[in-house]
Amino acid sequence: EAGVAQSPRYKIIEKRQSVAFWCNPISGHATLYWYQQILGQGPKLLIQFQNNGVVDDSQLPKDRFSAERLKGVDSTLKIQPAKLEDSAVYLCASSLGPGATTGELFFGEGSRLTVL
Amino acid sequence: AQSVTQPDIHITVSEGASLELRCNYSYGATPYLFWYVQSPGQGLQLLLKYFSGDTLVQGIKGFEAEFKRSQSSFNLRKPSVHWSDAAEYFCAVGAGENSTLTFGKGTMLLVSP
Numbered sequence: 001e002a003g004v005a006q007s008p009r010y011k012i013i014e015k016r017q018s019v020a021f022w023c024n025p026i027s028g029h030a031t032l033y034w035y036q037q038i039l040g041q042g043p044k045l046l047i048q049f050q051n052n053g054v055v056d057d058s059q060l061p062k063d064r065f066s067a068e069r070l071k072g073v074d075s076t077l078k079i080q081p082a083k084l085e086d087s088a089v090y091l092c093a094s095s096l097g098p099g100a101t102t103g104e105l106f107f108g109e110g111s112r113l114t115v116l
Numbered sequence: 117a118q119s120v121t122q123p124d125i126h127i128t129v130s131e132g133a134s135l136e137l138r139c140n141y142s143y144g145a146t147p148y149l150f151w152y153v154q155s156p157g158q159g160l161q162l163l164l165k166y167f168s169g170d171t172l173v174q175g176i177k178g179f180e181a182e183f184k185r186s187q188s189s190f191n192l193r194k195p196s197v198h199w200s201d202a203a204e205y206f207c208a209v210g211a212g213e214n215s216t217l218t219f220g221k222g223t224m225l226l227v228s229p
Contacts, residue, residue, distance in 0.1 A: 004159065033216075042120075042206050042219030043160070056216055091159060099214030101148040101167070107159030 002026065004108035006092050012114045018080035021111045025073070025094030031055075033105065034067055034077050035091040043091055049075065050098055082115045089113070118143040118209045120220035128226040129197050137192040137223050139207030148210035149190040150217065151181055155203045163205075166190065177201070202227045 005024040013019050025032050030051050035043035046065065047057040051072040060067070064083070069075040079086055089110040097103030119142045129135050141147055148167055152160040164175025171183040181192045190207060204224050208217040 040221065042208075042221050044219070045216050048216060093159075097214075099210075099216070101210035101213055101215050101217070104162050104165075105152075105160070105217070107161070109157065109159050 004092055004094055004106050006090075006108035006111050008111055009109065010112050010114075012116065013082055015084055015115050016081040018078065019082055019113060020079075021077045021090050021092075021113075023075045023077070023092030023108060025075070025092070026106055029094035029096050029106070030072070031095045031098055031103070032069055032075050033093040033095075034075070035093065037089040037091055037110070039088070046077070046090075079113075082113075084115050087113055087115045118147060118211050118218050120207050120209050120218055122205075122207055122220035122223050124223045125221070126224045126226065128228055130228050131199050132196050135192075135194045135197045135201070135225070137205050137207075137225070139190045139192065139220060140188050141190060141207075141209045142188065143209055143211060145212070146185075148212070148215070149181075149183060150208040150210070151175065151179070151190075151192050152206045152208060152219075153177075153203050154206065154222075160206065163192070197225075197227055199227045199229070201225060 032049045034046040037043045046060045048055040049069040067077045091110045092108045093105045095103040121140045150165045151163040154160045166183045204222045206222045207220045
């Protein structure tokens with residue numbers, strides 16, 4: 001079974017530039033998550049989708065971050081404009097069930113962003 | 117809101133020795149508790165989880181964890197560590213069914229020969 005796919009694996013940009021990350025969840029998984037993992041910290045949830053609807057985006061910095069999940073499958077996370085503090089690994093995860101506690105989360109390998 | 121504390125940033129264990137990684141949580145009701153492992157350059161993988169019932173739960177790769185309500189703890193254990201266990205370990209808590217997870221800051225496990 002194919003896992004969660006993410007791209008690009010690595011991205012280096014200058015501050016104030018924009019960047020986009022793509023995630024393809026495991027086939028059939030209705031719930032998709034984007035996490036931000038800053039070095040030395042645990043993953044922090046940015047946004048959760050159930051099919052193509054947003055369930056929780058309370059920790060998403062909406063002035064610069066946006067995410068969408070068109071057609072309830074793939075998802076993109078965009079940052080515009082990027083700040084130095086956005087340097088992190090962006091993890092995508094998916095689960096079969098409607099919540100992180102009722103089903104196992106399957107994580108992708110992450111997209112490492114460096115903002116100079 | 118729920119929170120998780122992993123007191124140890126790094127732990128070094130000799131290969132073949134036993135391991136215990138500490139996790140303390142803060143949540144008013146019975147939490148949903150998880151341990152995930154992250155190998156270098158990889159995503160997180162679920163080791164085990166606790167929802168209810170037997171407070172000693174078995175996971176993959178020979179790991180187990182014990183839920184102790186009186187101590188608000190969910191420590192991860194393994195009787196004999198292998199070099200391949202070197203990785204970062206994250207404890208996470210959920211506030212209820214269908215809730216999101218809050219992760220701790222992680223404990224980096226180093227295994228010495």
